[in-house]
Amino acid sequence: MDKFDIGEFIRRLQITGDSNYLSRMPLYECIRHTLQEMIICGEIPDGCHLPSDKVFAKALGINHITLGKAHNELRKRGLLVRNRARGTFVNSPKGEEISSTGSREKLVSIIFDDVTYGTFQSELFVAVHNGLVANNLEMLFSSSAGQADTQFARIRLMLLKPNCCACIVWSIMSDSQVRELMQIKPKSFPLIILDKEYPGIDCDSVRYDSFDAARKVGTYYVKRGYRKLAFAVPSRKKEFVKQRVAGLRSVLRNPRELELIYYDNGDTLSLDKYAEIPIVTANREALNWLYQIWLRQNGKLASSNLIQVSTFCTRNELLPPLPVLKVIFSSEEVGDKAVDLLVSRLHGDQSNYQIRLIKGIIHEPATSAELVTK
Numbered sequence: 001m002d003k004f005d006i007g008e009f010i011r012r013l014q015i016t017g018d019s020n021y022l023s024r025m026p027l028y029e030c031i032r033h034t035l036q037e038m039i040i041c042g043e044i045p046d047g048c049h050l051p052s053d054k055v056f057a058k059a060l061g062i063n064h065i066t067l068g069k070a071h072n073e074l075r076k077r078g079l080l081v082r083n084r085a086r087g088t089f090v091n092s093p094k095g096e097e098i099s100s101t102g103s104r105e106k107l108v109s110i111i112f113d114d115v116t117y118g119t120f121q122s123e124l125f126v127a128v129h130n131g132l133v134a135n136n137l138e139m140l141f142s143s144s145a146g147q148a149d150t151q152f153a154r155i156r157l158m159l160l161k162p163n164c165c166a167c168i169v170w171s172i173m174s175d176s177q178v179r180e181l182m183q184i185k186p187k188s189f190p191l192i193i194l195d196k197e198y199p200g201i202d203c204d205s206v207r208y209d210s211f212d213a214a215r216k217v218g219t220y221y222v223k224r225g226y227r228k229l230a231f232a233v234p235s236r237k238k239e240f241v242k243q244r245v246a247g248l249r250s251v252l253r254n255p256r257e258l259e260l261i262y263y264d265n266g267d268t269l270s271l272d273k274y275a276e277i278p279i280v281t282a283n284r285e286a287l288n289w290l291y292q293i294w295l296r297q298n299g300k301l302a303s304s305n306l307i308q309v310s311t312f313c314t315r316n317e318l319l320p321p322l323p324v325l326k327v328i329f330s331s332e333e334v335g336d337k338a339v340d341l342l343v344s345r346l347h348g349d350q351s352n353y354q355i356r357l358i359k360g361i362i363h364e365p366a367t368s369a370e371l372v373t374k
Contacts, residue, residue, distance in 0.1 A: 004050050006059045012038065013060070027062065031070040039079050039090055040161050046092035050080070053088075106138050107164040108342065111151060113172045115143040123316065127335025128168065135343050140164055144172060152177040159185050166190040166346060168338050178203065190345035192338050197243060202353045204345070206338045210312070213327040213360035214247025214280070217310050220325060220362065221278045222251050226308075230274060232261040232290060233282035241282050244312070248280060269293050271307060278308035284319060287311045291320040312360065323365035333358050 013034045038044045050056065053071070057064040071088060074080040081091045110128055112119065119125055132139050140163075144151035152173050158164065159181060171178065171193045178198050185191055193205040221229060229248055233241050249255035259277070261269065263286075271294060281287040290309060310325035319326070337356045 004044065004048050006051060006056070009034065009038070010060065028066045028069040028073075031060070031067065032073045035070065035074060036077065036079060037157065037160065039074075039092055040157070042092070042161075044090050044092075046090055048090040049086075050088040050090070104163060105165050106136065107140050108132055108137050109140045109142070109158060109164045109167040109169075111154065111167065111169040112141075112143050113151070113170045114146045123314065123330070123332040124170075124335045127332045128339055131336060131339030131343075135339070137165075137343075146172070148172045148174060148177065152181070155181055155191070156184070159189060159191070162186070162189060166192070166342050168192045168194065168342060170194045171196045175199075175201065187350070190342050192342050194334060194338060196240065204341055204353050204355075206334055206341065206356045207358065208312075208329045208334070209357040209359050210241070210243035211247040211250075212357075213312055213329070214244040215250055216327060216360065216362045217280055217325065218248045218251035220310075221308070226276075226278055227253065228257040228259070228277050230259040230261055230277050230279045231282065232263065232269075232279055232286045234285060234289075235262045235264050237282060238262055244280075244282060263289060268296075271297055274307050278310065281309065281311040284311065284313055284317050287322075287324065288320060291322055294322070310365075325365050326363045327360035328363055329358055329360045 013030060035044070051059070053064045053067055057067045060067065071080055071082075075082060079091055080088055082088045112125075129139055142154065144154070151169065151171070155167060155169060158167060166189065169191070173181075173196075175198055178193070179201050181191070182201060182203055191204065193203055193207075195207050197205070197207060197210075218229060229252065231241075231245060231248060245258070245260070249258050252258060261279075263269070269290070279290060281290055287309070294307070306323060308325075309322055310327070311319070312327045312329070313319065314329050314331045337358070341354060341356060
């Protein structure tokens with residue numbers, strides 16, 4: 001029965017407290033989280049005798065009530081047991097309690113940012129599923145419900161105590177979170193990050209070539225005599241579209257001629273000033289926002305008052321009835337390349353981290369007259 005190392009626990013707790021998502025938690029939750037992680041990972045062994053509440057609380061510089069709340073949560077989870085005469089002991093989960101159904105050697109964790117009604121019929125999901133099946137692998141699917149902290153915590157625990165052989169994640173995590181994951185990731189554990197770019201962080205990733213796609217849009221308009229562009233994006237997404245901004249600016253004679261429109265729900269826009277300035281929308285959400293404004297300001301569809309507008313999308317996205325210049329990405333290709341990269345890693349490929357880019361294909365809009373007559 002190994003002795004509990006209070007000094008090591010305090011060091012880990014301080015690191016935990018600095019973490020973005022845990023710094024907002026109550027202190028007892030930080031203590032609970034750190035103890036739980038160390039128990040599950042085997043850093044605090046099964047049967048380990050914890051210090052008395054009085055000694056433990058004093059070492060942490062807290063009162064025994066705060067420590068007691070953390071201990072109570074862990075007892076509810078079955079990770080601690082208390083004997084009135086002897087004290088508190090660790091009760092590590094058995095292997096079958098922390099593993100998932102299926103063989104760990106064949107199980108691949110697939111983590112999406114969120115789930116909608118169409119998720120399981122999407123090209124990406126189907127491509128990943130079929131690719132894994134073709135390689136005799138199984139899928140363990142989960143959603144982060146749009147919460148970056150949830151996604152980070154789940155993957156971090158997975159890397160420290162793997163219950164599968166690899167992971168593919170549609171990432172919504174911050175740079176600092178991914179950097180920490182790459183520092184603790186076992187070399188033999190493939191982690192494939194989809195969609196998002198992390199400059200300066202070495203990792204395997206498959207993502208849309210947003211710079212190239214935006215450059216194609218910008219080139220399209222510049223060749224038609226436009227010298228200024230506008231770019232509309234939801235405010236909460238501004239950190240995700242830096243490559244698209246850079247791509248648009250790269251083709252303008254004066255990069256400052258790109259107007260950035262960051263909006264929140266409920267915001268509006270006067271479209272009169274954009275009669276001669278094409279508006280590039282970051283995604284379908286931004287396009288729908290623009291379309292609703294257009295309807296409120298113009299009423300019905302008429303070829304005489306349509307604006308030049310473009311967007312980035314996948315093949316099956318439903319777009320509003322505007323003459324939209326589209327750069328279409330194949331999410332099926334994302335899935336295929338992600339599985340291909342993962343399988344190569346599982347088969348022993350230890351080459352440098354790879355970035356596989358998916359090119360978008362530009363589709364010119366239908367004419368205004370075609371839309372009006374529909």
